Amino acid sequence: MSEFDGILIPQGGNRPLMSYPPEFKAARVFVDRVMVELDVPDRERAEVMADWIVNFAERFGAYQAGPMFDMDGNGPQCSWCGQIWPLCGHHHMTGRNLEEDDDDGE
Ligand SMILES: [Zn+2]
Numbered sequence: 342m343s344e345f346d347g348i349l350i351p352q353g354g355n356r357p358l359m360s361y362p363p364e365f366k367a368a369r370v371f372v373d374r375v376m377v378e379l380d381v382p383d384r385e386r387a388e389v390m391a392d393w394i395v396n397f398a399e400r401f402g403a404y405q406a407g408p409m410f411d412m413d414g415n416g417p418q419c420s421w422c423g424q425i426w427p428l429c430g431h432h433h434m435t436g437r438n439l440e441e442d443d444d445d446g447e
Pocket residue numbers: 406419420421422423424429430431
């Protein structure tokens with residue numbers, strides 16, 4: 342169990358493969374945490390802040406994302422979420438220039 346477990350409300354439903362990933366909604370446990378850690382007594386305000394924080398963190402992680410293979414050669418997987426690249430949709434959010442990622446010297 343980590344401090345990140347259960348902080349997000351899973352965004353259910355089917356969305357088209359490779360579509361832009363959905364926005365997250367912070368779970369109650371994370372809203373509680375914002376109220377305590379950031380000293381926000383107003384729950385409605387804390388919910389807005391918690392939603393903003395989880396989506397900012399998602400964008401930060403996805404900005405670093407790229408396709409990768411594990412040590413057994415499985416992939417390409419998304420380096421941020423672990424799903425099959427680019428079906429997860431994080432290729433829409435990456436800041437990496439994937440054209441220059443190959444190591445063939447060209
Ligand atoms: Zn992904």
